[in-house]
Amino acid sequence: xxxxxxxxxxxxxxxxxxxxxxxxxxxxxxxxxxxxxxxxxxxxxxxxxxxxxxxxxxxxxxxxxxxxxxxxxxxxxxxxxxxxxxxxxxxxxxxxxxxxxxxxxxxxxxxxxxxxxxxxxxxxxxxxxxxxxxxxxxxxxxxxxxxxxxxxxxxxxxxxxxxxxxxxxxxxxxxxxxxxxxxxxxxxxxxxxxxxxxxxxxxxxxxxxxxxxxxxxxxxxxxxxxxxxxxxxxxxxxxxxxxxxxxxxxxxxxxxxxxxxxxxxxxxxxxxxxxxxxxxxxxxxxxxxxxxxxxxxxxxxxxxxxxxxxxxxxxxxxxxxxxxxxxxxxxxxxxxxxxxxxxxxxxxxxxxxxxxxxxxxxxxxxxxxxxxxxxxxxxxxxxxxxxxxxxxxxxxxxxxxxxxxxxxxxxxxxxxxxxxxxxxxxxxxxxxxxxxxxxxxxxxxxxxxxxxxxxxxxxxxxxxxxxxxxxxxxxxxxxxxxxxxxxxxxxxxxx
Amino acid sequence: xxxxxxxxxxxxxxxxxxxxxxxxxxxxxxxxxxxxxxxxxxxxxxxxxxxxxxxxxxxxxxxxxxxxxxxxxxxxxxxxxxxxxxxxxxxxxxxxxxxxxxxxxxxxxxxxxxxxxxxxxxxxxxxxxxxxxxxxxxxxxxxxxxxxxxxxxxxxxxxxxxxxxxxxxxxxxxxxxxxxxxxxxxxxxxxxxxxxxxxxxxxxxxxxxxxxxxxxxxxxxxxxxxxxxxxxxxxxxxxxxxxxxxxxxxxxxxxxxxxxxxxxxxxxxxxxxxxxxxxxxxxxxxxxxxxxxxxxxxxxxxxxxxxxxxxxxxxxxxxxxxxxxxxxxxxxxxxxxxxxxxxxxxxxxxxxxxxxxxxxxxxxxxxxxxxxxxxxxxxxxxxxxxxxxxxxxxxxxxxxxxxxxxxxxxxxxxxxxxxxxxxxxxxxxxxxxxxxxxxxxxxxxxxxxxxxxxxxxxxxxxxxxxxxxxxxxxxxxxxxxxxxxxxxxxxxxxx
Numbered sequence: 010x011x012x013x014x015x016x017x018x019x020x021x022x023x024x025x026x027x028x029x030x031x032x033x034x035x036x037x038x039x040x041x042x043x044x045x046x047x048x049x050x051x052x053x054x055x056x057x058x059x060x061x062x063x064x065x066x067x068x069x070x071x072x073x074x075x076x077x078x079x080x081x082x083x084x085x086x087x088x089x090x091x092x093x094x095x096x097x098x099x100x101x102x103x104x105x106x107x108x109x110x111x112x113x114x115x116x117x118x119x120x121x122x123x124x125x126x127x128x129x130x131x132x133x134x135x136x137x138x139x140x141x142x143x144x145x146x147x148x149x150x151x152x153x154x155x156x157x158x159x160x161x162x163x164x165x166x167x168x169x170x171x172x173x174x175x176x177x178x179x180x181x182x183x184x185x186x187x188x189x190x191x192x193x194x195x196x197x198x199x200x201x202x203x204x205x206x207x208x209x210x211x212x213x214x215x216x217x218x219x220x221x222x223x224x225x226x227x228x229x230x231x232x233x234x235x236x237x238x239x240x241x242x243x244x245x246x247x248x249x250x251x252x253x254x255x256x257x258x259x260x261x262x263x264x265x266x267x268x269x270x271x272x273x274x275x276x277x278x279x280x281x282x283x284x285x286x287x288x289x290x291x292x293x294x295x296x297x298x299x300x301x302x303x304x305x306x307x308x309x310x311x312x313x314x315x316x317x318x319x320x321x322x323x324x325x326x327x328x329x330x331x332x333x334x335x336x337x338x339x340x341x342x343x344x345x346x347x348x349x350x351x352x353x354x355x356x357x358x359x360x361x362x363x364x365x366x367x368x369x370x371x372x373x374x375x376x377x378x379x380x381x382x383x384x385x386x387x388x389x390x391x392x393x394x395x396x397x398x399x400x401x402x403x404x405x406x407x408x409x410x411x412x413x414x415x416x417x418x419x420x421x422x423x424x425x426x427x428x429x430x431x432x433x434x435x436x437x438x439x440x441x442x443x444x445x446x447x448x449x450x451x452x453x454x455x456x457x458x459x460x461x462x463x464x465x466x467x468x469x470x471x472x473x474x475x476x477x478x479x480x481x482x483x484x485x486x487x488x489x490x491x492x493x494x495x496x497x498x499x500x501x502x503x504x
Numbered sequence: 505x506x507x508x509x510x511x512x513x514x515x516x517x518x519x520x521x522x523x524x525x526x527x528x529x530x531x532x533x534x535x536x537x538x539x540x541x542x543x544x545x546x547x548x549x550x551x552x553x554x555x556x557x558x559x560x561x562x563x564x565x566x567x568x569x570x571x572x573x574x575x576x577x578x579x580x581x582x583x584x585x586x587x588x589x590x591x592x593x594x595x596x597x598x599x600x601x602x603x604x605x606x607x608x609x610x611x612x613x614x615x616x617x618x619x620x621x622x623x624x625x626x627x628x629x630x631x632x633x634x635x636x637x638x639x640x641x642x643x644x645x646x647x648x649x650x651x652x653x654x655x656x657x658x659x660x661x662x663x664x665x666x667x668x669x670x671x672x673x674x675x676x677x678x679x680x681x682x683x684x685x686x687x688x689x690x691x692x693x694x695x696x697x698x699x700x701x702x703x704x705x706x707x708x709x710x711x712x713x714x715x716x717x718x719x720x721x722x723x724x725x726x727x728x729x730x731x732x733x734x735x736x737x738x739x740x741x742x743x744x745x746x747x748x749x750x751x752x753x754x755x756x757x758x759x760x761x762x763x764x765x766x767x768x769x770x771x772x773x774x775x776x777x778x779x780x781x782x783x784x785x786x787x788x789x790x791x792x793x794x795x796x797x798x799x800x801x802x803x804x805x806x807x808x809x810x811x812x813x814x815x816x817x818x819x820x821x822x823x824x825x826x827x828x829x830x831x832x833x834x835x836x837x838x839x840x841x842x843x844x845x846x847x848x849x850x851x852x853x854x855x856x857x858x859x860x861x862x863x864x865x866x867x868x869x870x871x872x873x874x875x876x877x878x879x880x881x882x883x884x885x886x887x888x889x890x891x892x893x894x895x896x897x898x899x900x901x902x903x904x905x906x907x908x909x910x911x912x913x914x915x916x917x918x919x920x921x922x923x924x925x926x927x928x929x930x931x932x933x934x935x936x937x938x939x940x941x942x943x944x945x946x947x948x949x950x951x952x953x954x955x956x957x958x959x960x961x962x963x964x965x966x967x968x969x970x971x972x973x974x975x976x977x978x979x980x981x982x983x984x985x986x987x988x989x990x991x992x993x994x995x996x997x998x999x
Binding site: 024027028030031034035038042043044045046047049050051053054057058061225226227228229230242243244245246248284 | 519522523525526529530533537538539540541542544545546548549552553556720721722723724725737738739740741743779
């Protein structure tokens with residue numbers, strides 16, 4: 010009885026996941042190479058496929074099977090996550106799902122023009138609608154303390170607003186003075202990064218890096234797109250994209266490493282989970298911990314470039330012939346408050362996130378009218394980073410997330426930094442001679458550790474469970490702050 | 505009542521076509537860039553999507569609606585073709601559809617190894633099964649005279665075995681002596697084609713050619729694959745693939761032109777048909793007429809290379825500096841009996857097809873036991889082309905079609921030649937100064953003529969209707985034979 014119900018539930022899940030991967034293939038194609046003329050019909054194809062996924066995940070039969078299996082909900086992660094998914098899919102009335110999708114689609118379009126024209130007023134009514142819809146979404150999904158809990162849970166399952174608020178408060182208290190100390194010190198030199206790096210050779214180097222990091226290209230590939238991303242098209246088909254700028258080679262290098270970190274996580278889920286809803290990253294925060302650990306903690310470390318600068322210099326002898334590993338290391342770790350989140354360095358980045366977290370909470374709580382948002386943005390930029398944008402395009406309009414109706418997404422970026430530093434601390438203790446091995450060009454022990462402790466579990470363990478089991482304690486910002494202090498006092502001096 | 509039924513039928517068709525295009529996207533990706541590791545899951549995805557298409561096209565509701573609309577079947581091509589599709593989809597029992605799919609899938613796999621190892625015996629039992637299944641398929645589909653009628657109709661709708669047999673007999677009678685006359689003449693020189701043509705520049709030239717021929721790259725793209733093909737991923741998304749051989753530039757050039765011919769047809773279907781089952785080529789024979797007209801009749805003509813050789817010479821000055829248009833023209837029109845169909849020239853090609861047409865008819869009729877097939881193949885090669893293969897790999901095992909369970913497909917290749925020549929004759933009379941215009945680098949009038957007379961109709965008009973309306977008579981081989989005789993007597997002399 011139980012076994013038959015479980016088998017049926019697995020079969021239903023399997024079909025939905027196959028269709029979900031089909032959606033990923035269509036989206037990947039749209040971002041990487043689809044002819045322009047195909048945009049409109051591709052939207053229709055995507056909407057149809059997404060509705061087929063939804064029909065399956067929200068099918069009444071799924072509810073019946075879950076009721077039959079309710080005694081397994083605590084012990085079987087598959088049943089637990091199917092229940093969570095089913096509730097999320099069925100609690101929202103169709104009317105609201107459609108309203109959100111349509112408003113987000115049109116809102117995003119308005120946002121594109123508003124950002125281009127630096128015209129917040131034209132976007133404001135859409136943002137108001139999206140805030141209102143998200144409040145309603147939260148009411149349907151349900152929450153313990155605040156509406157924002159329900160929204161956050163969509164991206165960082167089982168996390169609470171209270172916990173994130175507490176952790177971010179400490180993080181902010183540590184970061185602001187660190188940024189000020191660095192700002193008072195002598196700036197590092199980055200001229201050699203502006204010497205012109207032909208894009209085809211940058212690409213060759215990126216593919217080399219993917220290999221070096223253990224990304225199996227029989228299970229993935231690299232393409233170009235306007236915004237780098239990672240996407241899972243199948244159990245053995247996880248692809249990344251990047252972009253190359255002839256006059257900023259670090260952009261392509263580090264976005265490749267970043268996306269490789271995401272891809273390694275997706276490719277590392279256990280074989281026993283293959284093809285089920287458990288075979289993916291457990292939260293966006295943990296996902297981001299993987300990309301940022303590889304990008305910043307490994308990829309922007311001295312030992313890493315001790316191993317890998319020679320190959321880069323071989324490809325770019327004119328540009329890097331006179332650049333030794335130390336100069337390169339300092340150049341790629343330049344810290345400077347800036348206006349745009351996606352261009353921010355490792356130290357200031359989390360402050361951009363905290364700003365958005367605070368503002369979107371206030372929007373959802375109804376404490377901040379949309380009309381006052383641009384002013385609030387500038388004020389917080391001054392408080393957190395000591396600079397403020399001249400335009401809304403370089404301020405409140407810079408990110409796509411809110412225009413897509415995504416509230417509760419931003420904090421996961423900074424949570425990734427914190428998780429990563431906590432994992433790194435444990436890893437350094439457990440992998441013998443870790444940095445020496447990395448300096449010798451071998452990151453395999455790092456990947457093996459991540460696979461063993463994190464990747465293979467997919468969604469079997471929540472972010473909170475992972476951090477508790479691996480570090481013996483909860484999420485906290487100390488490890489990240491200690492990591493930054495040590496690294497940047499070494500580069501910029503004690504100030 | 506009628507209007508509501510028609511609207512519902514159109515909506516059902518629309519969803520099936522969107523899913524069908526999704527299948528095309530998945531297949532395109534599989535052939536062009538999918539990581540190797542993804543093969544197995546991609547098969548699952550494809551099987552699922554194909555079953556979703558079938559469920560929609562064979563849905564009982566479609567049958568009910570068609571019954572309500574039966575008075576429109578003669579006047580409305582949409583209703584007529586939906587009825588045909590519905591009958592084809594519902595007449596085959598599920599058991600048989602699955603059996604065919606599984607046997608074809610496994611048979612194709614066995615064939616790959618059999619061809620590699622030149623081991624017909626290992627493939628023979630699979631071929632026997634596939635013949636038996638196809639006989640059963642024909643019995644379920646129904647036919648007027650012979651089982652082969654039902655199979656042929658899958659690829660060349662409304663064509664009959666009797667008509668094709670009659671036409672091919674005349675074609676054969678004209679071709680065999682022509683090939684013999686050419687064989688007795690002095691061979692043309694092709695050394696300059698073996699000088700080494702770097703592949704990246706070949707690709708640049710192919711993209712240039714696509715542009716020149718009017719293939720709008722905002723509605724398509726070029727990629728590489730093992731076997732060139734054209735595929736429709738959406739109303740405004742028709743893609744081609746090709747392959748390049750450094751030591752045979754003509755291979756890439758003419759497969760690009762060939763596939764461009766297919767793509768122009770698909771892109772040229774009328775806006776009023778967009779997104780329906782009518783928005784595709786009306787038969788494989790007519791499709792092939794478009795690809796071969798562009799590849800051979802336009803693309804291998806003197807006037808075409810008068811216009812386009814200069815750009816090719818600019819890209820390959822070392823290889824073509826001493827080659828004038830006449831030498832180039834003669835080189836790309838070399839005729840010589842050979843063993844492999846896909847490498848055959850314009851004159852001998854149809855004889856390869858006639859051989860397969862005769863053999864597969866005999867197999868389906870039960871007149872030729874599979875065990876005797878290799879011998880029959882060699883005998884027919886001698887009769888038709890005067891040569892015979894040393895191995896089955898270069899003989900009966902060379903083509904994939906039978907291993908996929910496709911019987912009735914081959915004749916469409918030669919029908920394409922005949923249709924193309926018949927269209928060309930009319931076109932030459934209707935387009936003022938056609939060849940002078942082509943010699944001046946302008947093929948737009950040719951494309952405009954094809955769009956107006958053929959492309960825009962999609963499946964609204966059958967192959968037979970098109971040929972009757974355009975030429976005032978039925979399918980016949982004279983135009984093609986006259987075209988070949990004139991062209992090759994000019995190149996090889998009267999013999």
